[in-house]
Amino acid sequence: MIREIRNYGDPVLFAKADTVETIGSEELDILNDMWDTMIHNKCVGLSAPQIGVSKRLFIVNAGGVSIKGANPEVLKEGTFTEDTEGSPCLPGIKRPVRRPGKITCRYLDVSGEIIETELKGVAARAFLHEKDHHDGILFIDHLKPMQKRLILKSLE
Helix, strand or coil: CCCCCCCCCCHHHHCCCECCCCCCHHHHHHHHHHHHHHHHCCCCEEEHHHHCCCECEEEEEECCEEEEEEEEEEEEECCEEEEEEECCCCCCCEEEEEEECEEEEEEEECCCCEEEEEEEHHHHHHHHHHHHHCCCCCHHHHCCHHHHHHHHHHHC
16 A cells, blocks of 8 residues: 655654564555555655654665665665765655765564675665664755755745
8 A cells, every 4th residue: 555655844754763573464564555655656765754654664675675674773884975865755855965885784574584684886875764764864964054954945
């Protein structure tokens, strides 16, 4: 089921999301809805807060990597690169953001296993972007203060 994307200003986007203890049927339903919503909105990832659910659930479908999981963590970061990012929470806004081009990460997968893996390129970027959402951080928070102010002014 396609869910409504929360727009910038919604309090759920600025809150710390709850840790997921296990991925049960409720979490699977949310992840499946997130997948449908991601595809519908032509994104490469999505986090639960973006659909109004304050849980550390995320999906990534980028760079040949497909993940449905919970509680994303970064264990190691590689060299930073810059690439354009956007978010359905800020429609029409895209800006270059510096992030590690390679990461070692860990997450809880839908089978209940803790997965530790290395991600590169757009998959690493999408993982980091979705992880940020769980801490109330949007991609514009990585921009220089003046760039962010201009974007926020355009949203008024």
